[in-house]
Amino acid sequence: MIAFTACIQSNQKTEASDNSASIDPLPSWNDGVTKSAIIQFVHETIKIDGANYVHPKERIATFDQDGTLWCEQPVAQLEFVSYQIRRMANSRPEWKDIQPYKSIIEGNKDYLINDYLNNHGKELMKLIVTTHSGMTLAEFYADVQEFMSSSMHPTYNKKYTETVYQPMIELLQYLQNNDFKTYICSGGGNDFMRVFAEETYGIVPENVIGTFAMNSFEQVNGSWSIVKGKDNFFMNDGLTKPAAIEQRIGRIPIFVAGNVRSGGDIGQLTYSKTNKLPNFQLLVHHDDDLREFAYSEKDSASLKAAEKGQWHVVSMKNDWETIFSFE
């Protein structure tokens, strides 16, 4: 009990003081309105006597992954799908004549692009089911680990986990150091992201919220095992992200970070605006074609929503002094 009281007192002291102001918590961010706004929000959130204090239990922060925490050109998990199909094809010679496997084996990207444009990506879904269900969870983890340790980003020639944005890593750590519970809420797979989320982002498995199907618990070769499933499939994207956050956390985030590309984060950013507690929205805009990529949305829905909702837009070009730690 003494130890517990001591901790509470220590935390209070830390929270009430502004010692942290003397050390820059976000050194890879250029000084400017975005950086200042983040630091001000955190200071106010932890200031116990302040009007905007938020209890640690309520300090929920959710981050999209692809395009927000690391590159989404290409999407690493889709590269994993191709990688797995090519590996599995060695023992499935019939695949060389069957779509959609044929297109992957031949490296023909048009097939899946046309499928996406004309057929709601149903062929891609077949590939996802093939590579993400039927095996034990332990086997799946091993496959993802193998992919992650052996595959390189095509532009940077670095492992995918090295293509994380250094400013966002600092932001995650800054929030974690101030007793925020940080979550990933992304279109990536629950089980896929868990393989590297803790080491890469300091995000524990229970805080990884992704696309999922419900797995099963069954005997495999005489041992009880979790087996990857394909039923109850839930795509965690766009307006469904708030539903996943609700299912997993049961609280509305006070801090959400997403990015411009497909409008996929408008849902969770809007959701955090419905919080009665102080809240903060961050939208990463990819406008740096020299150091990373420059792209926008056809309808600019995310940027329009940001303007309407007074979200904080990050210009990668102007707000980030460093993008990658390997620069």
Add this chain to the structure above:
Amino acid sequence: MIAFTACIQSNQKTEASDNSASIDPLPSWNDGVTKSAIIQFVHETIKIDGANYVHPKERIATFDQDGTLWCEQPVAQLEFVSYQIRRMANSRPEWKDIQPYKSIIEGNKDYLINDYLNNHGKELMKLIVTTHSGMTLAEFYADVQEFMSSSMHPTYNKKYTETVYQPMIELLQYLQNNDFKTYICSGGGNDFMRVFAEETYGIVPENVIGTFAMNSFEQVNGSWSIVKGKDNFFMNDGLTKPAAIEQRIGRIPIFVAGNVRSGGDIGQLTYSKTNKLPNFQLLVHHDDDLREFAYSEKDSASLKAAEKGQWHVVSMKNDWETIFSFE
């Protein structure tokens, strides 16, 4: 950083010492092999230099609710279903002639029992959908709150949240005080249990794992809201509980508590046995018809599994000095 280090040191001191042995952490438990085994397990888990030490991150404990943490005669959530149907019936006069609503309005329990026995409970499912979907989450929370504060357990004439088992409340607190992350993993609804789990059990919303359907995020009367859904329905019971634990936590529990009635906890108890870390299984047996209820399973599957797996069986009659705080 100084404050953080101080906390770590304090924790280490607490964990390495056995001061806690002098104060009984489980005063409502009679001395005996079950109580001793629990205390020994916790001591070994937190002893930093010991062979059975488990890092706090891995100290995951899951508890069934109905019959493990509180009475399941009757099941409170099914009482809520009847309560809601009767309330809603005031504005649905046509229900008095339509099954399954008619049976609830008339208090005819045979209809649903026959449905359960002969029709896989499909009629009950209609009632669950009617009372658990279509409204905003805020409205649903208010309805559950209203039910919980106004309804009484038929035998004890106490609120349902007062029919919790005092020994299990002490066990939850004991684990929480030793840095276990305690979860509910129960057939009850995710959103239903969250209404009272934190106040009743000290279990935060993100640690409530229950039966669920995916909700949606939509505009209701001009405001963005979570709306209770009925799709992607997942019944969290029996062998599906490990799948839900995997979806929500991504780690195997080291401590699981369930109860004898329908075999509904064999899955999660078996799952914890697959953990390579030290693990503990507790199975509550309802054998006290004087103070609570006495019931068993037709096939004794849970008790047989307990014997085979060397789980610890709690005799409510012999192991618990007190069952309810109101005794």
